[in-house]
Amino acid sequence: MNKAAVGRIALICTTLIWGSSFVILKSALDSITPLWVLAIRFGGAALIMLLACLSKLKKLDKQYVKGGITMGVLLAFAYIVQTYGLVYTTPGKNAFLTATYCILVPFLYWAIAGKKPDKFNVIAALVCLVGMGFVCLNSDLSINVGDMLTICCGLFYGLHIIITARTVENRDPLLLTMLQFAAGALVCLAGAALFEPVPKNIPPGSWAGIAYLTFVCTGLCFFLQTIGQKYTPPSQAAVILTLESVFGTAISVVLGEETLTFNIVLGFCLIFFAILTSETKLEFLHNIGKKRN
Numbered sequence: 001m002n003k004a005a006v007g008r009i010a011l012i013c014t015t016l017i018w019g020s021s022f023v024i025l026k027s028a029l030d031s032i033t034p035l036w037v038l039a040i041r042f043g044g045a046a047l048i049m050l051l052a053c054l055s056k057l058k059k060l061d062k063q064y065v066k067g068g069i070t071m072g073v074l075l076a077f078a079y080i081v082q083t084y085g086l087v088y089t090t091p092g093k094n095a096f097l098t099a100t101y102c103i104l105v106p107f108l109y110w111a112i113a114g115k116k117p118d119k120f121n122v123i124a125a126l127v128c129l130v131g132m133g134f135v136c137l138n139s140d141l142s143i144n145v146g147d148m149l150t151i152c153c154g155l156f157y158g159l160h161i162i163i164t165a166r167t168v169e170n171r172d173p174l175l176l177t178m179l180q181f182a183a184g185a186l187v188c189l190a191g192a193a194l195f196e197p198v199p200k201n202i203p204p205g206s207w208a209g210i211a212y213l214t215f216v217c218t219g220l221c222f223f224l225q226t227i228g229q230k231y232t233p234p235s236q237a238a239v240i241l242t243l244e245s246v247f248g249t250a251i252s253v254v255l256g257e258e259t260l261t262f263n264i265v266l267g268f269c270l271i272f273f274a275i276l277t278s279e280t281k282l283e284f285l286h287n288i289g290k291k292r293n
Contacts, residue, residue: 007231019247035192042185044214049178068179078156088146095248131270
């Protein structure tokens with residue numbers, strides 16, 4: 001098997017595992033509150049990354065710590081809003097609405113760095129808004145609080161992506177990842193201690209779910225994504241990674257967590273098309289046309 005195939009398989013496995021995380025997390029939230037789930041997940045992930053980069057700790061300096069904390073705080077807020085959103089909405093909606101951060105990034109970057117979005121970003125944003133309307137709006141034009149929280153999490157994910165791109169320059173990504181997970185764990189632990197009761201009598205199934213989220217969805221997926229993006233061109237990787245929302249919805253439907261209506265399916269399709277447009281500029285369509293000619 002060549003390296004290109006290995007890269008694509010690694011990315012597809014990553015998106016499949018991430019897609020499964022929405023249903024697993026939804027189940028875990030039945031017996032443990034959101035902030036405690038996240039504190040345990042981030043804490044466990046930080047320990048995994050610490051073991052992976054023990055030999056690199058000598059590189060740590062103030063800039064590493066500052067960047068890691070900033071990334072960790074933004075990531076923590078993104079996960080907090082997303083997880084609370086999942087309490088009040090379905091895994092499929094949570095997966096697709098979370099993915100709208102892809103649409104937001106070019107506009108956030110415009111606000112921060114002054115670089116205007118291109119025509120594909122504008123088209124994607126308009127299509128995405130229509131899709132979100134089909135997914136979220138009720139007959140009286142009201143919106144579920146879970147859907148609104150999930151949409152808001154896209155803002156934090158978008159900011160996290162921009163800050164990460166700036167912070168990671170000339171720095172070790174493993175160290176920064178470890179620091180951001182540690183910072184995220186501390187933020188969630190502080191919030192859990194202040195606002196949520198200490199979990200008691202957690203069933204084994206929930207612990208198994210949290211372990212899966214920590215070691216598989218975070219630790220293993222980080223490794224698979226690194227391998228995948230090493231051997232896959234960015235434009236192709238972007239297309240593959242958009243499958244997370246598709247897998248998340250499909251798994252939710254198969255497990256009976258999702259009831260699909262025509263409006264929701266149409267909305268999902270529009271959001272997915274918008275993400276592809278924003279991430280790839282529809283280059284894959286040109287490539288298909290070239291191959292046919």
